[in-house]
Amino acid sequence: MQDCMRVKGLRKNFKGFSLEDVSFRVPRGCVVGFIGENGAGKSTTIKSILGLVNADAGEIEVFGKRMREIGREEKNRIGTVLGETCLPENLNLKDLDGIMKYIFTNWDSEKYFQCADRFCLPLDKKIKDFSRGMRQKVSLAVALSHKAELLILDEPTAGLDPVARDEIIDLLYDFMQDEAHSILISSHILSDLEKLCDYILFIHDGRIIFEEEKDMLTEKYGVLKCTEERLRELDPKSVVGFHRGEFGVSALVKLDLVPRSFVTEKAGIEDIMLYFIRGERI
């Protein structure tokens, strides 16, 4: 499968935090969910990809070209929603349309107003008077209205109620109806990602832990509930991490390394993330 985006050996050092050798890919036609706790490096990675942060090392390729070599027209093929609303709050949606046609070479006013209509966004109200959910919807409407082929979304559903989140997920589904389209989306709301994503990219403490197909993750990992003594019978390599509970332990295990006599439950993305980050090691 052709890659829409490829990141290789990305490094960025800040005081007290660094991205270490971040490498991953976003295959064309796929949705990659970017997960990790707060401060793990998701936003820094996204900002580095978009050129907002000057990376210390690494290569970023988008649409088969090095990011630093692509021009404005090609960069316009990337739609972005950054963590916070990044639009002029003193303006209304009509004003914004007048400005965006000069910012984006392929600006589609019709599509923009369709999105606004679908999200029930008032055209004459200033953005500063919008709720957080409405602002996120405006950002998404802009991202979807310049014929983008790749969406890079940093926490697009953060702080939204379930209805608003569902509307946004629906819109992303629609976007993915075109096979040439791809999405890299970071979110803390893992249930949203479970619905939408083909791949899961997990970052912890500035390092990529894994990039796996979502369906493979559930085949690869399981949750084992047993006593601590029984857990210790397992090969330590098979246990990612475990939590002690009142009645024993629960552990995230690698299913291919666990004997069949151990009964496991299905592991969700949230389980996987929690055991990787907070689980005790054998």
Add this chain to the structure above:
Amino acid sequence: MKGLLLKNFKNILPTIAYYAFFMLVFYVVAILSENIVMFTSVSVVLAISVPTSAYVMDEKDNWDKFVLAAGVTRGQLVRSRYLFAVLCLIPLWILSLVLIFILPSGVRAENVIIFLLFDGVELIMTSLLLPLEHKYGADKSRIVLLLLVVIAVFACVMLGTLLHEKIMSIGMTVWLAAGVLLAGIAAMCASMAITVKICAKKDY
């Protein structure tokens, strides 16, 4: 560039309307008192306040992040801010020129000196302020902004004294004022280059 400028003007329109009223009052005062300084000194404040307000709004809106992610280069973003600052100055200069011609005292060398001097000061102040705002943010630069206004007023008063006390001839003072204007133009060019460099290294 057009989109960036358009956004600046639309975004700042309510603020500009407020400043325009303020300026109108001082324009009338300048006509009634036949003193061009009443208008030019206030225009110095306006010359730095409008670009600063625009920058503060951009900072609050995270606008830089959005446009840079959209493919606008850091250089284009900086150049648009300088162009916006100059576009805000031009109406003030035109108004000052008109004032020189409509005052009953007519076109006098003193007024030409004041016109050239204050235009130069406005350019110098803008060229000092914009790199600071890009480097340290609008909040931290506010103190510098106040300091700049005080220095500018002091410099203008000093020159006025030189002129009034006839320490310098009018001819020399015209040349000095023209020199300040040229220095302002040079400062703007140098400042823009510095700000582009600041932004190139900046993480947003």
